[in-house]
Amino acid sequence: MSICRTLWGAIAVAVVGAHLKWLRVTALTSIPIAASLHPVPHPQIQKKLIGLVAFSFLAPLAGANEASWLELDQDIASLSPMAAVAGEGLAVSGYIKNYYMSDSDANTGGWGFNAVRVNIVGSVEDVAVKVSWDMKSGSLVLKDAYARWDAMDNMAVTWGQFKRPFLHSFTTSSNKLLFISTTANAANEARDNGVMLNGNIAEMGTWQVAATNGADLATDENYYTARAAFTVMGAGGFNSLEGGRGSSDGTNASIGISYAEENGATFEGDKLGIELAGNLDAIFFHLDMVQYDDTFAGLDTNLGTALADTSPMGITLSYMLDDNMEVAARHEDFDDVDSSTRLSLAFNYYSVLPNKMMWQINYSDISSDDTLLEAQLLQLGLTLSF
Numbered sequence: 001m002s003i004c005r006t007l008w009g010a011i012a013v014a015v016v017g018a019h020l021k022w023l024r025v026t027a028l029t030s031i032p033i034a035a036s037l038h039p040v041p042h043p044q045i046q047k048k049l050i051g052l053v054a055f056s057f058l059a060p061l062a063g064a065n066e067a068s069w070l071e072l073d074q075d076i077a078s079l080s081p082m083a084a085v086a087g088e089g090l091a092v093s094g095y096i097k098n099y100y101m102s103d104s105d106a107n108t109g110g111w112g113f114n115a116v117r118v119n120i121v122g123s124v125e126d127v128a129v130k131v132s133w134d135m136k137s138g139s140l141v142l143k144d145a146y147a148r149w150d151a152m153d154n155m156a157v158t159w160g161q162f163k164r165p166f167l168h169s170f171t172t173s174s175n176k177l178l179f180i181s182t183t184a185n186a187a188n189e190a191r192d193n194g195v196m197l198n199g200n201i202a203e204m205g206t207w208q209v210a211a212t213n214g215a216d217l218a219t220d221e222n223y224y225t226a227r228a229a230f231t232v233m234g235a236g237g238f239n240s241l242e243g244g245r246g247s248s249d250g251t252n253a254s255i256g257i258s259y260a261e262e263n264g265a266t267f268e269g270d271k272l273g274i275e276l277a278g279n280l281d282a283i284f285f286h287l288d289m290v291q292y293d294d295t296f297a298g299l300d301t302n303l304g305t306a307l308a309d310t311s312p313m314g315i316t317l318s319y320m321l322d323d324n325m326e327v328a329a330r331h332e333d334f335d336d337v338d339s340s341t342r343l344s345l346a347f348n349y350y351s352v353l354p355n356k357m358m359w360q361i362n363y364s365d366i367s368s369d370d371t372l373l374e375a376q377l378l379q380l381g382l383t384l385s386f
Helices: 002-029 031-035 043-061 072-077
Strands: 090-103 108-124 127-135 140-150 155-163 190-202 205-212 225-235 251-263 268-280 281-294 313-322 325-333 341-351 358-369 375-385
Touching: 140 190, 190 225, 225 268
Parallel strands: none
Antiparallel strands: 090 108, 090 375, 108 127, 127 140, 140 155, 155 190, 190 205, 205 225, 225 251, 251 268, 268 281, 281 313, 313 325, 325 341, 341 358, 358 375
């Protein structure tokens, strides 16, 4: 098995290495000849340089490793005889997330599922495996299906379908969110099929790089994602539970920077992401901002508006009233042509700690110059995890 791990690690390194080489060649050859007469870099190169400069600036500030965004390690470590269903090292978990929603603008109301999730996790020797499905639509929809192993001491390989590692708020499981729905920026992210490498940056932080199919599936170009995260204070702020439940005492903070790029036959585009999370005792804070270039092909999941040439941003604050109660507020600016914003308020009651049963009351108000986008929503949600 150690030989197999070494071979697969070498293959993954070669794949990503080839992609990085392609990016360097593209960067050098995409600059117009006239640019050699001027010190101003090409716009596409300029954005890559911003990411590199930010990475170089943040690295000296980092102090400890970010909490792993992959929850598979925790699932494997927590397997117990009571959870075994089909042999040693195999377990089933999941959650049900149901809500009632009233839309005062549309004068409608009713119940719906946010998620009906089933996860199967296990291991084959030193290879961890996860497969998950969702049934909220009434039929099985594949979510995750990947294998993960350590290719070397400081690098792991994930192979299959997984969440692209762009924002920590997206990689946080749906049953561990502070609000019933995730942030607007995280809602624009997706799972994809491909390969990912991740590891630690010495004692400074963590990194992930991925090459996946992208919008054109397996026909031509790939979708590339890279992310680095650093703990700049205390125990860090990127935790598996969003909000005050997942925070350590004292002052803690983490910062992440990410970059994604896709070039298809009929479309291309890239985006740069910045994310900050942490807490000051009972006060939790989170900020995310994504800058899309003017050629980015895609629509905002919430509003259906174009993402090209926008920089949507969200700010979240919460306060733990007690060990089992939390209040939160979130403001999001979609940065679209209609100046759309969303204000959300939440009250959470964690009736079975730490994350077995949760009641949530959410209110959100979407304001926009386009009246068709405006909405006032009131939700009452229940999440049960098993």
